[in-house]
Amino acid sequence: MPVIAIDGPVASGKGTLARRLAAAMNFAYLDTGSLYRAVASLILERGSDPNDSVVAAKVADGFTADDINRHDLRDEKVGQAASIVAANQEVRKSLLEFQRNFAKTPPNNHLGVVLDGRDIGTVVCPDAEIKLFISATPEVRAKRRHKELLDRGDASIYARVLEDLRERDERDRNRDTAPLRAAEDAVTLDTSDMDANKAFEAAKSLVNERLSL
Ligand code: CDP
Secondary structure (H helix, E strand, C coil): CCEEEEECCCCCCHHHHHHHHHHHHCCEEEECHHHHHHHHHHHHHCCCCCCCHHHHHHHHHCCCHHHHHCCCCCCHHHHHHHHHHCCCHHHHHHHHHHHHHHHHCCHHHCCCEEEEECCHHHHHCCCCCEEEEEECCHHHHHHHHHHHHHHCCCCCCHHHHHHHHHHHHHHHHHCCCCCCCCCCCCEEEECCCCCHHHHHHHHHHHHHHHCCC
């Protein structure tokens, strides 16, 4: 089962790229950030603190695929809480099996999978055929996220988005368990000066080359 692992920091465009690659290849797609966001959303709904590691571990233990359909997953406050629960080792352990199962036996008999996140190439699928690390400057990424929020009809202030993004990146990069980093055998794609089409073309030619298509 060919696996395409796509990692990168907040709003690097990895989700858009992963979704387009999966559609083009007819591969199954898993946005692994939505798992951490789902756990965060469940914790916030209970009125609990995402820093409470016992509660977070318990909620993650009860995670099911249905939780990915929760409506508030893309909210900024859920993203921040997701990055807090994602530093919890027990939470990561609970969600790891779901991700590996998806990669091994994707739904609907797809012939390959695309997973995006922070530790796909390093921890979840270290044997992935293709590993991409998507980067862009914090300012470019904040601009993209700001636009995404405004397009959704949410209130958004650019300076606040940039601050939140730096805070979340910092936490994701410096945590002890599965920190955000490029795998040694990953190809880094700096998309600071690329639009979504250009990033897709660059990634697609790498995939074609690696899978000899
Ligand atoms: O879309 P965005 O880049 O804002 O974030 P996301 O991919 O939805 O991930 C939300 C949070 O989940 C991240 O800030 C990480 O802390 C965490 N995450 C992780 O630790 N490992 C993954 N494989 C995916 C997400």
